[in-house]
Amino acid sequence: xxxxxxxxxxxxxxxxxxxxxxxxxxxxxxxxxxxxxxxxxxxxxxxxxxxxxxxxxxxxxxxxxxxxxxxxxxxxxxxxxxxxxxxxxxxxxxxxxxxxxxxxxxxxxxxxxxxxxxxxxxxxxxxxxxxxxxxxxxxxxxxxxxxxxxxxxxxxxxxxxxxxxxxxxxxxxxxxxxxxxxxxxxxxxxxxxxxxxxxxxxxxxxxxxxxxxxxxxxxxxxxxxxxxxxxxxxxxxxxxxxxxxxxxxxxxxxxxxxxxxxxxxxxxx
Ligand SMILES: [Cu+2]
Numbered sequence: 295x296x297x298x299x300x301x302x303x304x305x306x307x308x309x310x311x312x313x314x315x316x317x318x319x320x321x322x323x324x325x326x327x328x329x330x331x332x333x334x335x336x337x338x339x340x341x342x343x344x345x346x347x348x349x350x351x352x353x354x355x356x357x358x359x360x361x362x363x364x365x366x367x368x369x370x371x372x373x374x375x376x377x378x379x380x381x382x383x384x385x386x387x388x389x390x391x392x393x394x395x396x397x398x399x400x401x402x403x404x405x406x407x408x409x410x411x412x413x414x415x416x417x418x419x420x421x422x423x424x425x426x427x428x429x430x431x432x433x434x435x436x437x438x439x440x441x442x443x444x445x446x447x448x449x450x451x452x453x454x455x456x457x458x459x460x461x462x463x464x465x466x467x468x469x470x471x472x473x474x475x476x477x478x479x480x481x482x483x484x485x486x487x488x489x490x491x492x493x494x495x496x497x498x499x500x501x502x503x504x505x506x507x508x509x510x511x512x513x514x515x516x517x518x519x520x521x522x523x524x525x526x527x528x529x530x531x532x533x534x535x536x537x538x539x540x541x542x543x544x545x546x547x548x549x550x551x552x553x554x555x556x557x558x559x560x561x562x563x
Contacts, residue, residue: 336492426459431482434511444535462480470505471505472503
């Protein structure tokens with residue numbers, strides 16, 4: 295009995311110690327995490343805003359349906375020769391019936407719009423630690439140039455876990471680089487540099503398509519984002535670099551990127 299009691303005490307004591315250690319380690323982990331720059335992935339923000347809007351309009355839709363049904367039911371004609379006798383509305387209640395719904399629905403709209411502005415800032419705020427690729431679009435292909443001069447066409451190969459930024463321009467007409475899975479779409483146009491960024495987190499393949507009518511072959515202007523694991527990406531890039539060197543291509547600095555003008559830098563990077 296005594297032994298059990300002592301054992302119980304020890305258990306409680308060690309649980310307290312364990313708890314303290316766990317709390318300390320989670321605090322340390324949180325501190326380390328907050329030290330690393332936080333990535334505000336717009337794709338997640340886009341999804342939650344979309345979800346919010348769907349919930350809002352569903353609730354509003356049900357509310358309106360119920361109120362309408364109630365009016366239809368309570369104001370129905372109950373006798374064959376019955377004539378309408380609507381109650382007189384005072385000026386105060388007329389104003390109330392107008393102002394209150396406006397106030398409620400406008401506040402919902404403004405709240406959603408404010409969240410939209412926050413999300414827009416996330417779309418424009420590119421993480422400093424990123425892979426930057428230049429894109430020149432043209433009728434009808436997507437031409438990517440990596441910082442070391444490696445080029446690909448219609449296939450953007452990127453490592454998982456690193457934000458990717460595209461600096462885009464066009465050699466002919468207006469195109470729009472759209473990656474539905476990452477919820478990003480941005481025009482590319484001649485004489486101007488635009489940008490977009492996304493955060494691939496796991497290996498996989500994603501469709502790229504042109505979202506701006508650019509000519510008769512517009513619908514064939516499809517490509518892919520291929521997300522590889524960091525190791526596979528490094529191996530692929532090494533092979534490409536070797537091939538580039540073997541082909542005797544001049545260094546990246548000489549070939550220049552397809553973008554001739556200095557790219558407009560997004561603020562806060
Ligand atoms: Cu196009």
